[in-house]
Structures are given as C-alpha cells and as structure tokens.
Amino acid sequence: MAALPTGPKASLHELHLKPGHQPPIIRGCLLKIITYERISSTNTMAKALAQKGAADWTVVVSEVQTQGRGRSGRSWKSPKGGLWFSLIIRPKIPTDRIPILQFWVANALRTGIEEVCGVQSEVKWPNDLVVNWKKLAGILIKTKISGPELVYAIAGIGLNVNLTAEELPTGATSIFLARKKRFSLEKTLGSILTALEGQYKTLRDENAVVGNWWKHCAHRMKPVIIETSNSRVRGKSVGVNFDGSIIVQTDQGSVTVPDGTLRLDT
Numbered sequence: 001m002a003a004l005p006t007g008p009k010a011s012l013h014e015l016h017l018k019p020g021h022q023p024p025i026i027r028g029c030l031l032k033i034i035t036y037e038r039i040s041s042t043n044t045m046a047k048a049l050a051q052k053g054a055a056d057w058t059v060v061v062s063e064v065q066t067q068g069r070g071r072s073g074r075s076w077k078s079p080k081g082g083l084w085f086s087l088i089i090r091p092k093i094p095t096d097r098i099p100i101l102q103f104w105v106a107n108a109l110r111t112g113i114e115e116v117c118g119v120q121s122e123v124k125w126p127n128d129l130v131v132n133w134k135k136l137a138g139i140l141i142k143t144k145i146s147g148p149e150l151v152y153a154i155a156g157i158g159l160n161v162n163l164t165a166e167e168l169p170t171g172a173t174s175i176f177l178a179r180k181k182r183f184s185l186e187k188t189l190g191s192i193l194t195a196l197e198g199q200y201k202t203l204r205d206e207n208a209v210v211g212n213w214w215k216h217c218a219h220r221m222k223p224v225i226i227e228t229s230n231s232r233v234r235g236k237s238v239g240v241n242f243d244g245s246i247i248v249q250t251d252q253g254s255v256t257v258p259d260g261t262l263r264l265d266t
Helices: 042-051 100-117 175-179 185-198 200-204 206-215
Strands: 032-039 058-065 083-089 122-124 128-131 134-146 149-159 223-227 232-240 246-250 253-257 261-264
Touching (some): 032 042, 042 058, 042 083, 042 134, 042 149, 083 185, 100 122, 100 134, 100 185, 100 200, 100 206, 149 185, 185 200, 206 232, 223 246
Parallel strands (some): 032 058
Antiparallel strands (some): 083 149, 223 232, 246 253
C-alpha cells in the first residue's frame, strides 16, 4: 500500500490534532486521521486515498475546504471553525443495501453531537441535520462498486461547530449559536467517530437503522413540499424506505419520492 500523507504543515491549532495523532482502536485497527489546514475537499482526497488502498476507518479532516461539496454538486461553505471530514469505510454489505449507510451516518452524527455538545438535533430528508429547521450538518455518501461488491464508501460530513451567524449562509445554524459557547473540534470529532463505531453493528439490521432515523425525523407525520427536478410533491411525510426514498401521502394517494429538496408546508 502506498504511504498515506499527512497534511502540509498541519499545525491545526484549532483542531488540536497533529500529524501522527492516533485515537483509540476502531474495529480492530488503529484509526488513522490525516489532517490538513486547507484542502479543496476532504471527500476528493479520501477518494484518492481509498483508490490507493487506504485502510478501513481512515479519516481525512481539514480546518478549511476551498471546494466543499454537498448533494447534487452544490457548494458547501467550509471556513475555519467548522468540522469538515470524510471517513473511508469498507463494510461487507451487498450493493442493494448501500442506502442504509446514509441513515447510519445521520443517526451516529446526531448522537455524537448530543453527547459532546448537548445539542439535540433532528434528521431531515435526505441528508441533513437541523436544529429548529436550520441546517446544522450535511452528509454526502460516495461509493465505489465492482460487480455485486461494495469496494469502499466515503462518508463526507460537514458540521457547523463554532461558526457565527455572519459566517453562515441563510437558513443555517451552528453548535455555537445553539449553545452560546465554543466547543473543541477534536472532542467533537472523537465523539462522532465513537458513535459511528458504536452504531456500526446496526448496519445488519435495516429496520433498526431506519426506525431510529424516523424516530428523530424533523418532519415525521408533518405536511411537506418536495421539489424534484421535474415536479412538486405536496402532502404528509409518512415514512422512508430502505432505499432512501421518502413516502408522502398526497390527496391523490401515497407517493414515493427518490430524491428532492424538502421543506415544511406552512
């Protein structure tokens, strides 16, 4: 395997992570965290490392992303004070169960944030965490498939930790704004990774993973509007499927929506 690089001049005074810093053993191997002060995208770097054979549970984290990306290629503002990282995993699951990864990451992210920061967030379809309907975090899952096998998955996470209102886009919030105090990025990262490890075994139980997600859903049984690429769906959010689609009860009947942008129908 090619040697894995550390970030250039990775002093990371904000993260308090240094090159070579090694947290506890995860899934039988030592977790490797690769740190950067500034990078175009942790997801892009993680993909390059995964293709070179980077180990399971390798983490790429940066103080700043200059080209952070969210769902559908949307730009994700990633200044200093947030937690921007990507996790490489190689779970032994069939390709038809890949969508369950999105639910698992969201569940663990919500748990990790609450345990270290005391912020109670909710999940929002398809890939966000919100506090009072303001976006706190986003998740982006990328995968490589070979035939029936999942070669690797990359879970990209962007979390607004210590950002002020002036540093955030409209409709977003941060842990700092919710708690009126700043938090250690290192401890926050550690709590999230611990939650991911703790809930990893739930990947074997789709009902448990999806059920946990739905239990903490911001729009559970509420009226919503979903904008898709070619239509608008209006009705009550009544459930989600294992494949990541959402079920909406409309005046015309039940509709399954595979992707789109959701908001409350007020």
